[in-house]
Structure formats: C-alpha cells, structure tokens
Amino acid sequence: MAAHRKPKQARRNPFAVRPAARTATTLALAGAATATAFNGTAAADPVLTPAQIKARVDQLYQEAEAATEAYNGAKDRTDRAREELDRLRDETARRTERLNASRSVLGAVAGAQYRAGAVDPAIRFALDSDPDGCLERAAIDRLVGRRTAAAVMDVRGQLAAVDGLRDRAGRQFEDLRERRDELARRKTEVRRKLATAEGMLKRLEATEPGAGTGAGAGTGPGAASGPGAPGRGDGRAGAVADAAGATAPTPRAARAVAYAYGALGKPYVWGATGPASYDCSGLTQAAWRAAGVSLPRTTYTQIGAGRRVARSELAPGDLVFFYPGVTHVGMYVGGGRMIHAPRPGGVVRFARVDEMPFAGAVRPA
Structure with missing residues (x-):
C-alpha cells in the first residue's frame, strides 16, 4: 500500500518568494524607487532667490x-x-x-603634318628640290612640336595642381560650413536659455519691483550700473565727466574713442559690426x-x-x-x-571696467 501513496509534498511557506518572483519584485521595487527619486527631485526643485536668478x-x-x-570666428574663416x-575657380x-589655346596650336600642327602626307623625313629630304630648306623646316617642326608639347604638359600640370587646390578648398569650405551650422545651433540653444532666464x-520683477536692477543685478555683461544702465539714458554726461582728464595716447586712438562715443545707444545684435548695431x-x-x-x-x-598693457597703464x-x-571686450575711455x-x-553704453572679471588689455598699433 505504501508503494502507491503520493510522495509527501513539502509544506509551502506562504511568505517565501520564488526566485523568478524575487527577481520581478526586485526590479519592480527598483523602478518604484527610481520613479520616486525622479518625482521627488521634480517636486523638490528649489525656488530660486532673486540673487540666484540674477x-x-x-x-x-x-x-x-x-x-x-x-x-x-567660424563665419570669418568660412568667408x-x-x-x-x-x-x-577663376585661376582654373x-x-x-590657356590649355585650350595650346591644344588648338597643337591641333594645327598635327593637321599640317597630316596634310603634308606624314611622309618620312628621309624621303621628304630626298625628294625635296631644296634640301637645305627641307632640313631647316624639319628642325623648326621639331622645335615647334617640342615647345608645344612642353607647353601643353606644363599647363596640364598646372591645371591638375589647381584642381587639387580647388578640391581641398571645397572640402575645407564644407567643413567650415558644418562647423558654422553647429555653432549656429549652439547660439540658438543659448538664445533659448536666455529667453527662459529673462x-x-x-516675473521676478513683476512680483518684486526693482529686483532686476541696482547694485544686486549681477556682474555679467548685461549688468546695470551707473549712468550707463539700461533705462537711464546712455550715460554720456556722467561718463564724459569721469573721463575728462584722460587723453588718448595717439591720434588714431583718439579717433577710435570718438567712434565709440558715436555708437552709444545703438543696439547689440548678434554678429553685427555696424554702423547701425554691434x-x-x-x-x-x-x-x-575708422582710425x-x-x-x-x-x-x-x-x-x-x-601691445599688452597692465590694468594700471590703461x-x-x-x-x-x-x-x-x-x-x-570693450574700449577703455578713461576714468x-x-x-x-x-x-x-x-x-552700446558705458560701464565700469571693474564690473566684470578682468582678463587683460591691449593697445592696438
């Protein structure tokens, strides 16, 4: 009887987790933890203070x-x-x-030889009534042929060289254009970031009037300070008074400074070199x-x-x-x-040189 009994099964622990189930549970918990972490991070984004926003x-x-x-820089190299x-291309x-002209000359010589019957020079000499003239003409024919062939080979060599240069220039242009396009995409991305930040x-200024201006407005290129701050005029009077005692070291420097004064108030535009924007x-x-x-x-x-100049020698x-x-970069005007x-x-406006981290100065010739 005992031989026909079913084997005794081990009692299953209801709390035990099978290997496959354990793996699935682990992955599920890990995913839940990850999702919680991301959600927590998104939910816990800190509210930026005015100083942090600036x-x-x-x-x-x-x-x-x-x-x-x-x-x-990329655009300049591309141009x-x-x-x-x-x-x-023009040189090519x-x-x-010139090559075609040389080929025409060569073709005329070949045609003349064909019309002459391409007779063996020895036979022509024997049959010619003017042997001396025949020798002279043969020598001239050989000289012309050599010179024509040399000219053609020379021009062909030059053309091949120019073709090589043209190909290299074309590849360089394509490379520079790709780089320029990439930089344009980067510029677009930065513009997007600027629009978001501004x-x-x-919004900060709407809730806290004056939060975006004044002494706490930051030290970047757009920081507002002194008479030249946006919304307060171009600052000519105050800055001219500050720089009244400064003298340009050369007539050319004086002309460059005068040009910069004339640009005050004109807008900043990406890549612009004047005269309407910069x-x-x-x-x-x-x-x-202009100087x-x-x-x-x-x-x-x-x-x-x-020539490099120290900050104290500006x-x-x-x-x-x-x-x-x-x-x-900016142009120093004194004071x-x-x-x-x-x-x-x-x-375009006045600003103090100490508004931004100083990196150096040069005095153009």
Whole structure:
C-alpha cells in the first residue's frame, strides 16, 4: 500500500518568494524607487532667490557671448575660405583657357603634318628640290612640336595642381560650413536659455519691483550700473565727466574713442559690426577700423592684436577683455570706464571696467 501513496509534498511557506518572483519584485521595487527619486527631485526643485536668478542670467549672458564669438570666428574663416575658393575657380578658368589655346596650336600642327602626307623625313629630304630648306623646316617642326608639347604638359600640370587646390578648398569650405551650422545651433540653444532666464527675471520683477536692477543685478555683461544702465539714458554726461582728464595716447586712438562715443545707444545684435548695431568685438573692430587700423574679428584674436598693457597703464582707446575665456571686450575711455556692447537686448553704453572679471588689455598699433 505504501508503494502507491503520493510522495509527501513539502509544506509551502506562504511568505517565501520564488526566485523568478524575487527577481520581478526586485526590479519592480527598483523602478518604484527610481520613479520616486525622479518625482521627488521634480517636486523638490528649489525656488530660486532673486540673487540666484540674477546669477543664472549673468552666467547665460556669458555663455551667449562665448557662443557669439565662436560663431563670429567660424563665419570669418568660412568667408575667407569662400573667397579663396572663388580665386581658385577663376585661376582654373584662366589656365583652362590657356590649355585650350595650346591644344588648338597643337591641333594645327598635327593637321599640317597630316596634310603634308606624314611622309618620312628621309624621303621628304630626298625628294625635296631644296634640301637645305627641307632640313631647316624639319628642325623648326621639331622645335615647334617640342615647345608645344612642353607647353601643353606644363599647363596640364598646372591645371591638375589647381584642381587639387580647388578640391581641398571645397572640402575645407564644407567643413567650415558644418562647423558654422553647429555653432549656429549652439547660439540658438543659448538664445533659448536666455529667453527662459529673462522670462524668470521679468516675473521676478513683476512680483518684486526693482529686483532686476541696482547694485544686486549681477556682474555679467548685461549688468546695470551707473549712468550707463539700461533705462537711464546712455550715460554720456556722467561718463564724459569721469573721463575728462584722460587723453588718448595717439591720434588714431583718439579717433577710435570718438567712434565709440558715436555708437552709444545703438543696439547689440548678434554678429553685427555696424554702423547701425554691434556685438562686443564688432564695436571695437569698427572703431579701430575708422582710425585706420584693421583688427581681427573676435575677442580671442583681438587680444593678440596689439601691445599688452597692465590694468594700471590703461589709456583711452585700449581694448579691455573679460572672463577667463576672453569672451567679452570693450574700449577703455578713461576714468575707470569703458564703452561696450553688453548683450542681446542691450545697447552700446558705458560701464565700469571693474564690473566684470578682468582678463587683460591691449593697445592696438
């Protein structure tokens, strides 16, 4: 009888978890914990204080300035590549025309030889009634043939070289265009961040009037201080009084400073070089161009375009640079002040040199 009994089954513990179930439970708990963490983070986003919002806006202004200067540099290199490509195309066309002319000459010589019956030179010499003339003509034919062939080979070689240069220039142009497009996308992203941050700042100002201006407004390129603050006029009177005792070291520097004064109140626009609007390096480039000095396009190249001067030696016309990445520039006008194009939404105005982290200064030739 015992042989026909069912095997005794182990009593199942209702609280025990089978391996598969244990794995599923672990994953479920992990997912729940992760979701809770994310939800908790989203729910626990700190409310930014006015000072934190202003600091964030200042940081975004710096990022925007850096992106603009990088974009300006890429655009400048792209423009030069396009000019070089056009030059190479023109040179290729000229050399191709010369090659075609050489081919025409060669074809005429070949046709003349064909019409002469392509007779063996020895037979022609034997049958010619003027043997001396025949020898002379043969020598000339050989000389012309050699020179024509050499000319054709030379032009072909030049054309091949130009084709190679044109191909390289084309590849360079494509590369620069891709970089420019990427920088444009970066600039768009920074603009979006700026719009978000400035929207926050406007909402803050709506609830706390005056929160976005005054001494606590930050130290970025768009910071407002002194007579040149946005909404308070362009600050000419106060700044001129501050700089009254300063003298430009050269007539050219004086002309550059005069140009900068004439730009006061004009809007900041991405990539603009005047005369209706400017970005920071566009203003300094235009001012010194009016004085007869050609400066590079960007802040990080302009800082190498002149003699370095110490902060204690600043004179009107000197270029003053800011931030560790050398992403902002203004023109010193004396009295501890500069004229600069601050940021999108701002205008060319006066500012104190100590408003931003000083990175260096140069005096253009």
